[in-house]
Amino acid sequence: MKELGVMNRRGFMKVSLASGGGMLLGFSWLGACNNSSGEGVIHEQVDFNAFVKIDSSGMVTLMSPNPEIGQGVKTSLPMIVAEELDVDWKNVKIEQAGLDTEKYSRQVAGGSGSIRSSWDSFRKAGATARVMLINAAAAAWGVESSSCYTSAGSVYHKDSDKQFKYGDLVNSAVAQKVPEDVPLKSPGTYKLLGKRIANVDNDAIVTGKQLYGIDTKREGMKYVCISRPPAFGQELVSYDSTESLKVSGVEKVIDFDHKIAVLANNTWAAMQGVKALKIEWTGNESFDSTKDYLTNFKKALETKSNQDPKRNDGNIDTAFEGVEEIISLDFEAPFLPHNTLEPMNFFADVKTDSAELYGPIQTPERTRKRVAEQIGIPEEKIQLGLTRMGGGFGRRLMSDFVEEAAMVSKLAQVPVNVIWTREDDMGGGFYRPMGYYRYKAALDADHNLIAWHHDSIGCSGNLSRQDNFPAGAVENFRVDSRLYETPVTTGPWRAPNHNFIAFTEESFVDEIANRTGKDPLTFRLELLKQAEDNPVGKVDYDTERYANVLKKVADMAGWNKVKPDGIYQGLAAHFSFGSYVAEVVELEKMNDGKLKIKKVYCAVDCGIVINKSGAETQVEGGIIDGLGHALYGEITLTNGKADQLNFDQYRLIKMKEVPEIEVHFIQSDESPMGLGEPGLPPAGAALANAVFAAINVRLTAQPFIKSDIFV
Incomplete structure (x- = not known):
């Protein structure tokens, strides 16, 4: 194993790489912060590492860094951490992490690789936090760490009735030295893995509370629909937006890369504005039909x-x-289209020297890189947040729709949510x-x-x-x-x-x-x-x-x-x-x-x-x-x-x-x-x-x- 970083004065340790590659751990000691239980009680919360937060009530928040496209990683990846952390699942909350290449690696949903590429790193993240909690309890009791064990969010002393709940140890545990090598559980001792655990978003999905990228709304945001070449191989010759601008709600029409974007204050107006455009495209007589x-x-x-x-x-x-x-x-x-239930969409707010991107994408890191090249803003100045996706099946590995949103926002100088129609997606996708x-x-x-x-x-x-x-x-x-x-x-x-x-x-x-x-x-x-x-x-x-x-x-x-x-x-x-x-x-x-x-x-x-x-x-x-x-x-x-x-x-x-x-x-x-x-x-x-x-x-x-x- 090769160490790529060291502890600095802020307590940040970069990653450790196994010989096979991939992140094994990414600690980020961010200190204590406040967390409300929802009942008016404020609990002190501590970030143990990039994956684990524990508050003084014992509630554990686990971060899920990989994009969720319905494959269940927002549930299964935190389960791996929770197993090694030895915490009761009922005391666990899950948060979707945004793109963060400092804390995480391979934030990708593709090739059925989320679990197999993260297995070791997620286990070690949970186990490391567990060992630090044990060490903190042992220090408080004046006993050897080997005489202590954990179960369901508590540390116990084998030879007495002494017990600490994780919430009682967060401050002392976070001050412990980060152990380099930690024991991992064997499959025969698993309490959580292999069980039937409901998807953490089930309730929100069935009650309509779950928000997808297409639901994104921000102050000053414009909805955008785009007219693209109706046939593969065609290019834009000219267009007339006179009738489009007469549609109620349509505010602006711009063209870029042989495409025409209609900006409006609602999706219906944007769609009707596209239909009202008069466009001339190049012919494609040489194209063979399937x-x-x-x-x-x-x-x-x-x-x-x-x-x-x-x-x-x-x-x-x-x-x-x-x-x-x-x-x-x-x-x-x-040929087969992807036919995701949620058509392509993405939010972009491009400013002079920074940008915010937010929406459903399977390849956030690669997407941010492509957008940075396109709009001329450094990657570190671009924030990319992830929403749950209404399907991907490989279509959202591509970043074309994100690049469209970024370019339209840059040209129009307003935040936008670009939304494809079903016809756009089925007729001109990948x-x-x-x-x-x-x-x-x-x-x-x-x-x-x-x-x-x-x-x-x-x-x-x-x-x-x-x-x-x-x-x-x-x-x-x-x-x-x-x-x-x-x-x-x-x-x-x-x-x-x-x-x-x-x-x-x-x-x-x-x-x-x-x-x-x-x-x-x-x-x-x-x-x-x-x-x-x-x-x-x-x-x-x-x-x-x-x-x-x-x-x-x-x-x-x-x-x-x-x-x-x-x-x-x-x-x-x-x-x-x-x-x-x-x-x-x-x-x-x-x-x-x-x-x-x-x-x-x-x-x-x-x-x-x-x-x-x-x-x-x-x-x-x-x-x-x-x-x-x-x-x-x-x-x-x-x-x-x-x-x-x-x-x-x-x-x-x-x-x-x-x-x-x-x-x-x-x-x-x-x-x-x-x-x-x-x-x-x-x-x-x-x-x-x-x-x-x-x-x-x-x-x-x-x-x-x-x-x-x-x-």
């Missing part, structure tokens, strides 16, 4: 890639010569890339899988996964990927690089199992055994943990048991963001031959489960999202313009269509891994494989609804 993309994709894949393969084990060219059987399948992935995947497999005379080739092309260079299953289990294994140039903006979409590749890989594995006459579960377990006994190249998964979730979900679903007439099952598994997820989708064939999703079984190994309630919610939400988008999701473009601009044109899964979901977590003492995204990738494949089991039809293009086989 109906042409598939033709271009297929044509490109007829020629061998001139790019270096992402993985190339053995020699697939030789392996495919003179084999007994070659299996081939092509898959089609459509889509999941459209792509085309081609798979080929070679079987020898004994029906053994001896070669695997993945070749893909799409509107992104990240369509493949080279080290995931079944890589390592096949002697000849090659992965190629190509980029198709397009003006369409694409970006991360929930479970990026995994959300569609899991469907293609797991569907193809099922197809190979069918051709070889093997049970899909047995075939997967055989491949995992091969990867364990005779690994070919590097893999990024643990074969035993992978096999365990497959076995568990099969047991849950009664995979090898006789099913009632009309009931069929499909299996899929995937490793992503450090977690292993296996799912079985159960279908019922109705009297008219249509299929209905009856139930989904799911087994998960994500290491230690922090919050059982939140964990289940994340997995269930991922499954629903995965099923819904596999069934219905698609954005098509005509000459660069989206054909679907709102939910009357873009189909989402409905509540009545959500099946029963049963989730089981594998007991583990491994460090916790990602969970916001891993439940999604296997869902589409498990559904497609169930369809094949039911009616012998292999679904290879999403959305599945086009097949007209579902109720």
